[in-house]
Amino acid sequence: MPLKPTPPASARSGSDNQLLIHALTSATHSPLTALTRRIADAGCSLAESRVATIGNEVSIMLLANGAWDALAKLETALNKLARDENLRLSHYRTAPREPNSHLLPYMVEIISADRPGIVARIVEFFSQQGISVEQLHSTRYLAMQTGAEMFQAQFTIGIPADVHIAALRDDFLELCDGMNLDAIMDPVKF
Numbered sequence: 001m002p003l004k005p006t007p008p009a010s011a012r013s014g015s016d017n018q019l020l021i022h023a024l025t026s027a028t029h030s031p032l033t034a035l036t037r038r039i040a041d042a043g044c045s046l047a048e049s050r051v052a053t054i055g056n057e058v059s060i061m062l063l064a065n066g067a068w069d070a071l072a073k074l075e076t077a078l079n080k081l082a083r084d085e086n087l088r089l090s091h092y093r094t095a096p097r098e099p100n101s102h103l104l105p106y107m108v109e110i111i112s113a114d115r116p117g118i119v120a121r122i123v124e125f126f127s128q129q130g131i132s133v134e135q136l137h138s139t140r141y142l143a144m145q146t147g148a149e150m151f152q153a154q155f156t157i158g159i160p161a162d163v164h165i166a167a168l169r170d171d172f173l174e175l176c177d178g179m180n181l182d183a184i185m186d187p188v189k190f
Contacts, residue, residue, distance in 0.1 A: 018096060102160060
């Protein structure tokens with residue numbers, strides 16, 4: 001009887017094997033329960049999750065981790081679930097993120113009258129400074145008091161430790177003043 005090949009050491013360690021899952025579907029047919037059940041049934045753990053209703057759709061991003069054979073079992077279950085014509089599902093194997101202790105986490109919040117190009121210009125500014133955007137959440141809404149169309153965005157950014165924070169904050173606030181945006185930039189406190 002032939003021997004099965006032994007997986008590499010990195011494939012044997014449960015914490016080193018991760019599967020990123022992304023699902024899109026109508027908000028009325030959220031597959032969150034089905035996805036989390038399949039992760040558990042395969043013997044995997046849910047390491048991270050993001051669920052957002054955007055427009056009339058729900059977007060679900062899940063990061064499962066487990067032994068290589070548990071992830072293979074999960075991939076098979078996900079392939080069966082993906083046959084639902086109302087669900088757009090993709091998944092692929094990934095590796096744990098390397099710690100970035102040289103990046104300082106900061107929160108940026110912007111509020112302004114809504115108009116095109118705000119996010120593009122802010123992201124461009126951070127990119128030019130070598131700053132990573134770790135998370136971004138933005139929304140449009142009508143001001144309760146006046147009915148004006150408003151825009152709000154929250155960024156979590158990673159600032160390299162060698163960047164002079166006061167100078168960066170001054171440059172950022174100057175950009176926001178020029179764009180007529182109300183903005184703050186503070187360290188993440190958790």
